[in-house]
Amino acid sequence: xxxxxxxxxxxxxxxxxxxxxxxxxxxxxxxxxxxxxxxxxxxxxxxxxxxxxxxxxxxxxxxxxxxxxxxxxxxxxxxxxxxxxxxxxxxxxxxxxxxxxxxxxxxxxxxxxxxxxxxxxxxxxxxxxxxxxxxxxxxxxxxxxxxxxxxxxxxxxxxxxxxxxxxxxxxxxxxxxxxxxxxxxxxxxxxxxxxxxxxxxxxxxxxxxxxxxxxxxxxxxxxxxxxxxxxxxxxxxxxxxxxxxxxxxxxxxxxxxxxxxxxxxxxxxxxxxxxxxxxxxxxxxxxxxxxxxxxxxxxxxxxxxxxxxxxxxxxxxxx
Amino acid sequence: xxxxxxxxxxxxxxxxxxxxxxxxxxxxxxxxxxxxxxxxxxxxxxxxxxxxxxxxxxxxxxxxxxxxxxxxxxxxxxxxxxxxxxxxxxxxxxxxxxxxxxxxxxx
Numbered sequence: 001x002x003x004x005x006x007x008x009x010x011x012x013x014x015x016x017x018x019x020x021x022x023x024x025x026x027x028x029x030x031x032x033x034x035x036x037x038x039x040x041x042x043x044x045x046x047x048x049x050x051x052x053x054x055x056x057x058x059x060x061x062x063x064x065x066x067x068x069x070x071x072x073x074x075x076x077x078x079x080x081x082x083x084x085x086x087x088x089x090x091x092x093x094x095x096x097x098x099x100x101x102x103x104x105x106x107x108x109x110x111x112x113x114x115x116x117x118x119x120x121x122x123x124x125x126x127x128x129x130x131x132x133x134x135x136x137x138x139x140x141x142x143x144x145x146x147x148x149x150x151x152x153x154x155x156x157x158x159x160x161x162x163x164x165x166x167x168x169x170x171x172x173x174x175x176x177x178x179x180x181x182x183x184x185x186x187x188x189x190x191x192x193x194x195x196x197x198x199x200x201x202x203x204x205x206x207x208x209x210x211x212x213x214x215x216x217x218x219x220x221x222x223x224x225x226x227x228x229x230x231x232x233x234x235x236x237x238x239x240x241x242x243x244x245x246x247x248x249x250x251x252x253x254x255x256x257x258x259x260x261x262x263x264x265x266x267x268x269x270x271x272x273x274x275x276x277x278x279x280x281x282x283x284x285x286x287x288x289x290x291x292x293x294x295x296x297x298x299x300x301x302x303x304x305x306x307x308x309x310x311x312x313x314x315x316x317x318x319x
Numbered sequence: 320x321x322x323x324x325x326x327x328x329x330x331x332x333x334x335x336x337x338x339x340x341x342x343x344x345x346x347x348x349x350x351x352x353x354x355x356x357x358x359x360x361x362x363x364x365x366x367x368x369x370x371x372x373x374x375x376x377x378x379x380x381x382x383x384x385x386x387x388x389x390x391x392x393x394x395x396x397x398x399x400x401x402x403x404x405x406x407x408x409x410x411x412x413x414x415x416x417x418x419x420x421x422x423x424x425x426x
Contacts, residue, residue, distance in 0.1 A: 187377040188330040227419035
């Protein structure tokens with residue numbers, strides 16, 4: 001595991017004030033926000049920024065992190081195989097106040113959970129009150145086929161939990177997650193009881209997984225609708241034809257291309273998009289594909305067509 | 320390492336979450352959810368009904384979580400957060416539409 005330099009991530013000095021940290025975060029968050037950023041790794045950068053900011057804006061966590069960084073500096077370069085020294089964080093507890101917002105830690109790095117997990121867990125269990133554990137949030141990316149047909153995925157979660165002697169240790173849990181057919185992007189899968197454990201005997205929080213769908217080579221998603229380019233020949237477009245089309249659920253259907261069809265024309269296959277109320281549709285965008293003129297016969301046929309059908313596609317340009 | 324099988328539900332019309340669950344997921348309280356409804360960030364099916372009877376879907380959960388993050392990370396008021404979320408939803412819709420028509424720049 002790499003030691004993470006959160007100050008470098010935010011581009012601030014160790015002596016930075018809270019205000020400096022906040023300003024640096026906001027400036028970089030605008031730069032790497034996945035909705036506006038042109039950088040290829042925007043999403044990963046944003047995750048790193050959020051993690052660094054989670055630590056550096058919090059006085060307790062920042063003090064603990066600084067003391068760990070000092071120990072690492074005294075012990076020389078950890079050379080990428082960093083492990084926090086046992087018991088280094090004994091004096092620390094990390095509290096999440098009511099304004100702390102969603103616990104996004106499930107998406108944070110191994111470094112974060114190994115460094116801050118135990119302290120956070122201690123902070124949470126110190127209450128004697130019955131308090132339900134926090135919900136956790138993460139994202140899961142699946143293929144379009146799996147979203148439509150349902151699937152089962154294995155996910156690994158890092159958590160820090162007390163053992164029989166009350167010592168906190170990092171634990172990896174592997175969950176088999178059933179993803180039911182018909183989930184769409186942006187929907188949340190809720191895993192009951194897989195968030196933070198509760199305190200005072202209260203129930204654990206839940207884990208919410210946001211569904212994301214990996215880009216598909218053939219289909220594109222817009223809301224509940226799917227779009228696909230459907231190449232047709234000039235003959236099929238001009239005269240109309242019945243052509244075979246693969247559907248996202250794995251089948252093949254026959255579709256009528258109307259006569260006098262044009263490139264860009266949209267054909268709708270009703271209810272063949274994402275299921276739901278109402279279900280989405282599958283749209284086929286016609287794309288005219290020219291037969292290659294790579295033989296004498298093909299070239300002769302093109303010339304013959306030009307003679308038989310004098311046609312100026314630029315007449316509307318006045319030329 | 321041990322393997323656990325867990326119950327999964329998709330937050331949707333057939334398995335919505337209530338206001339308390341939405342608040343808990345966002346690390347907030349029900350009063351905050353009432354504000355989200357007032358600002359139109361999430362949709363309460365009938366605002367006349369008491370918050371205990373409100374039910375929410377995935378879109379609401381996503382918008383509520385994002386509103387909470389905007390509030391926390393950018394110190395935004397909920398009315399500005401509402402505007403940001405609406406603009407972003409429109410941006411994503413248009414971007415999806417462009418991509419659907421094969422016109423997107425790849426971002």
